[in-house]
Amino acid sequence: MRNLDMELLRTFVAISEFSSFAAAADQVHRTQSAVTQQMQRLESQLGFSIFQKTGRSKQLTAQGSKLLEYAIRILALNDEALGMLDMDDVKGSLRIGAPNDIAETILPSLLARFAKIYPHLRMEIHVGRSPFLMQALRRGEIDLTLSTRKSDVHPGFILRTSPTVWLCATDYVHNPANPIKLVVADEPSLFRELALQSLNAAGIAYHISYVAPSLVGIKAALRAGLGITARSIEMISPEFRVLGESEGFPRLPDVNFFLYLRDEQVGTIAKIVFDTLSKSSHDHGRALSSSVPVPG
Missing domain, CATH: 3.40.190.10 (Periplasmic binding protein-like II)
Incomplete structure (x- = not known):
C-alpha cells in the first residue's frame, strides 16, 4: 500500500491556493525549483499527471482536482489531530455570545466541538440579539460572538450562510x-x-x-x-x-452568520479557538472550489 507524502501534499495545496508555483514556494519556504521538483516527485508517486500545460500556464488535470479535494481533507485532519493533542492542557474560561435564534441550532454543535478539542475549557454563554452582542463584544464583556451583523471593527469570518x-x-x-x-x-x-x-x-x-x-x-x-x-x-x-x-x-x-473575535489582543484561549474555527472554515471553502487555474 502506497502512502502519500504529507509535505508534498502541503506544497500541492499551497500551489492551488496561491495559483502560482512562485507564491507557493514563498509560503512553504522553498525555492521555486524545489517546489517544481516536489510536484514531479508527487506525480511519480501517484503514477499520473496532476498538472497540464494550458498556454503559458499550468492547470490541474481532472485527477489533480480530485487529489486536491482529498489533500485538503487529509491535511485538515492531520492538523486537527495534532492540534487536539496540543490543546489537551488548555485551561481557562471562554465567553461566547449567540443570537437567540441560533442558540438552539448552530451553537450546540460548536460547543460540542469546543468540548472535544478543549476538554478543560470552561464556557460562559451569553444569549441575546446580534446588535447588543456586538456592543458587548466592543465593551470586552464577551470574547467571541456569533452575529448576523457585518462589522469591519472586529476580526471575523462567515461561519454559516442560511436562507x-x-x-x-x-x-x-x-x-x-x-x-x-x-x-x-x-x-x-x-x-x-x-x-x-x-x-x-x-x-x-x-x-x-x-x-x-x-x-x-x-x-x-x-x-x-x-x-x-x-x-x-x-x-x-x-x-x-x-x-x-x-x-x-x-x-x-440569505443571511450570513459571522463569528467575531473581540480583537487580536484578546486572551490566548479565545484567539486559539477563533483561529481553529477560522482555519476549518477556510479549508471547507477551499474544498468547495478546487478547480482553480494554476499559472506556472
Whole structure:
C-alpha cells in the first residue's frame, strides 16, 4: 500500500491556493525549483499527471482536482489531530455570545466541538440579539460572538450562510387580498430590515401588527396567529410553516452568520479557538472550489 507524502501534499495545496508555483514556494519556504521538483516527485508517486500545460500556464488535470479535494481533507485532519493533542492542557474560561435564534441550532454543535478539542475549557454563554452582542463584544464583556451583523471593527469570518424565509403558524390563514400582517422585532433588527425592504421593493402592502423585543415574543405572536415574520431557516419547527413565492411572497436574501473575535489582543484561549474555527472554515471553502487555474 502506497502512502502519500504529507509535505508534498502541503506544497500541492499551497500551489492551488496561491495559483502560482512562485507564491507557493514563498509560503512553504522553498525555492521555486524545489517546489517544481516536489510536484514531479508527487506525480511519480501517484503514477499520473496532476498538472497540464494550458498556454503559458499550468492547470490541474481532472485527477489533480480530485487529489486536491482529498489533500485538503487529509491535511485538515492531520492538523486537527495534532492540534487536539496540543490543546489537551488548555485551561481557562471562554465567553461566547449567540443570537437567540441560533442558540438552539448552530451553537450546540460548536460547543460540542469546543468540548472535544478543549476538554478543560470552561464556557460562559451569553444569549441575546446580534446588535447588543456586538456592543458587548466592543465593551470586552464577551470574547467571541456569533452575529448576523457585518462589522469591519472586529476580526471575523462567515461561519454559516442560511436562507431567510417567511414564517407563520401552521394554521394561519393568509388572505392575499389584504395587507400582510407583520410580526417583527423592535429596532435594530436585520430580519425586520430584510422583511420591509423586500415588501417595499415588490410593492406589496403590509402593516406591522406586532413588535417584540425578543425572539420569545416573536414566536408567541406567530403561535397566536397575529401575523407573519421573516427569519432564517433555523427557526423552522413543526408549529410554523413557510410561505413562498407561490403565495405571493417575495424571495428573501440569505443571511450570513459571522463569528467575531473581540480583537487580536484578546486572551490566548479565545484567539486559539477563533483561529481553529477560522482555519476549518477556510479549508471547507477551499474544498468547495478546487478547480482553480494554476499559472506556472
